[in-house]
Amino acid sequence: MTVSTFEVHRGRGAFNAAFFGVLGPYIDRSVRRHKQRVYADLPSTVVEIGAGVGANLRYLAPGTTLIAIEPNRPMHGRLAAAAGRRGVRLDLRERVAERTGLPGGSADAVISSLVLCTVADPGEVLAEVRRILRPGGTFRFVEHVAAPDGTLTRGLQRALRRPWAWTFEGCSCERDLAAQVRGAGFSRVDVRAYRLHSPFVPFNTQIAGIAYA
Template sequence: MTETTTRDQTADGFPLHRGRGRFNAAFFRAMGPYLESSLRPHKQRVFAGLPASVVEIGPGVGPNLPYLPPGATLVGIEPNRYMHDRLRAAADRRGVRLDLRERMAEQTGLPDHSADAVISSLVLCSVTDPEAVLAEIRRILRPGGTFRFVENVVAPDGTPTRASQRMFRRPWAWTFEGCSCERDLERAVRGAGFASVEVEHYRLHSPFLPFNTQIAGVARA
């Protein structure tokens, strides 16, 4: 099967691969409970006290819906349409009103200063331009609004994890739709012009070695 028969595009040009798109939707649905068992303490900390309306960059199949308050509205910026059915079903189960937008995170289409909170988890590794996404988040946040994030990041030089990130760079990115575990996302967030940034470093203990160095934090506009 040729690439032209397996690749499609969303309305704003996201290169959607039918096989990998479906695989990732199924993978994160299946692996959700396992990932959440490790990430839950960090998400509980940074997602605590979310407002009734939240913008999420890359909500996927909805692993962060349980952290929203009852009756909340989620504006989901999700270009992978193969995630959409599972996300809608999960939102229905949680009683969350879903405003789903098939757009890339660099251009959400939301008005300036229209969001009290933006969240992301395990997403900034795979966006095309992290700096542009962070600038877009700042643009849509109201003054005093928060960007709350849980992300995987580059490991320190000279460590086995860093070596594995280099070794698996290409197959990892191909499988997980551009995900790079070699991005210094803490530096990107700190350099994005937020009024304040708080970051916690931690390590997951999982067989997915390139993925195990993580940060969680809150940036305030």
């Protein structure tokens, strides 16, 4: 396992591991049909940036090798246990998504969910994803994004910006991630916007898609 430069906050790191461990199934039910579409037919080895506690393991076939890029150490125990239950071979890397340490052109598929909202620089992460994907490889993503200007949801995202980011380790509700993925240099990007109806209103405007290297 490689040492990461990510600094785990003693309280928030453990809180987020517990939060997503408990509420992960509820969140997954909300976005399942979108994940089923973009995570269909994944190859036998998959790279996941921000693997967390293993919310996406259910979309991997038993026997799949998951190279999990996850710098938050409190997530690791739950992730490893979930991979064991699902029959997924876990290759856990304690690194940040900006610097995976993987060889260029080595990945057939990279996946993420609710990760690009949290990283310090989504553009740098997307450049790293492009670097490690082989030609023809895919980046499959499910992310939450900024609501349209002038909407009630957008106002709530602005009002809750600071407490939301503090609680969820830097998570931003105000990024136009569709534009960032489209502008990241992929050969083709297919993305759909949709809205959830959940109590977590700042989180309810989302996108799901596939970008092709």
